[in-house]
Amino acid sequence: MNLVAEPKEDMLVIRVQASRIDTAAAIRFKDRMRELVDTPARTVVLDMSEVTFLDSSGLGAVVAVMKLLQPARKLELAALTPVVEKVFRLTRMDTVFTIHAAVPR
Amino acid sequence: MSDAAARLDFPATALAVRAALRTLCDGVLRALTEADRGTAQIVLAEALNNVVEHAYAGGGGRIALQVWIDPGCTRCVIADRGRAMVEGLPPGNAPNPADLPEGGFGWFLIRSLASDLRYSRIGGVNELSFRLPRRV
Numbered sequence: 644m645n646l647v648a649e650p651k652e653d654m655l656v657i658r659v660q661a662s663r664i665d666t667a668a669a670i671r672f673k674d675r676m677r678e679l680v681d682t683p684a685r686t687v688v689l690d691m692s693e694v695t696f697l698d699s700s701g702l703g704a705v706v707a708v709m710k711l712l713q714p715a716r717k718l719e720l721a722a723l724t725p726v727v728e729k730v731f732r733l734t735r736m737d738t739v740f741t742i743h744a745a746v747p748r
Numbered sequence: 749m750s751d752a753a754a755r756l757d758f759p760a761t762a763l764a765v766r767a768a769l770r771t772l773c774d775g776v777l778r779a780l781t782e783a784d785r786g787t788a789q790i791v792l793a794e795a796l797n798n799v800v801e802h803a804y805a806g807g808g809g810r811i812a813l814q815v816w817i818d819p820g821c822t823r824c825v826i827a828d829r830g831r832a833m834v835e836g837l838p839p840g841n842a843p844n845p846a847d848l849p850e851g852g853f854g855w856f857l858i859r860s861l862a863s864d865l866r867y868s869r870i871g872g873v874n875e876l877s878f879r880l881p882r883r884v
Contacts (some may be wrong), residue, residue, distance in 0.1 A: 663766065665762070665766060665793060666762040666765070666793070666797045666800070666801075667762035667763050667765070667766050696789060696793075698790065698793040698794060698797065699794055699797075699851065699853035699854045699857060700797065700851075702853055703849070703850035703851050703853070704850075706848055706849065706850050707850050709848070710848055710850075725782070725783070725786055726786035726789065726790065729786060729787075729790065730790060730853075730857065733856075733857060733860050733861075734842065734843070734845070734853050734856065734857070735842070735845045736845050736853075738845050739845045739846075739848065
């Protein structure tokens with residue numbers, strides 16, 4: 644589970660370099676995110692462009708990270724691929740996040 | 749088995765579930781559209797991970813999975829020798845997004861996407877079966 648952090652102005656973009664945030668990877672994802680988000684940036688954007696699959700454990704892990712960042716920082720998502728987008732949409736958890744079609748420049 | 753069916757037998761771990769899904773995606777599920785393949789992965793991941801975490805309570809065991817590609821649907825049967833679902837199938841009510849839930853999505857996803865969901869327990873074997881619609 645490789646996460647690459649790239650500060651951009653008032654935002655921290657974190658690219659997930661893994662194809663799956665699933666039951667096997669959820670805990671590692673949360674732990675790695677915890678290490679990276681000690682940031683002064685007010686907004687953290689998760690670049691999900693390489694993630695082709697996310698299950699309910701992965702969804703829970705993303706929510707856990709969002710709660711970890713609160714209240715000072717906001718977690719947003721970008722570049723959701725079809726299956727990932729479907730899981731967020733079916734569960735209506737897409738209403739809880741700002742979701743960008745592409746990573747903001 | 750024919751091209752239109754698969755039978756897998758694997759240990760009840762998250763990594764083995766992942767490998768089984770990959771095998772199916774590279775194999776029988778190629779007959780499906782990408783969208784239907786995605787749906788199948790979602791439902792199978794949830795159902796199989798439930799066996800790992802609840803039927804076997806993370807203690808290991810084996811899972812037998814059969815998949816048939818029928819003209820109008822994809823049929824799946826998951827068998828395990830773990831604990832029974834004594835109360836039958838969970839209702840899978842949708843968690844409320846406003847509560848920022850970190851869990852409870854699994855059965856909701858299964859019930860949203862699969863039909864003909866059935867559970868039986870005979871001779872110490874749990875069997876969960878369901879159908880997934882196919883867009884042809």
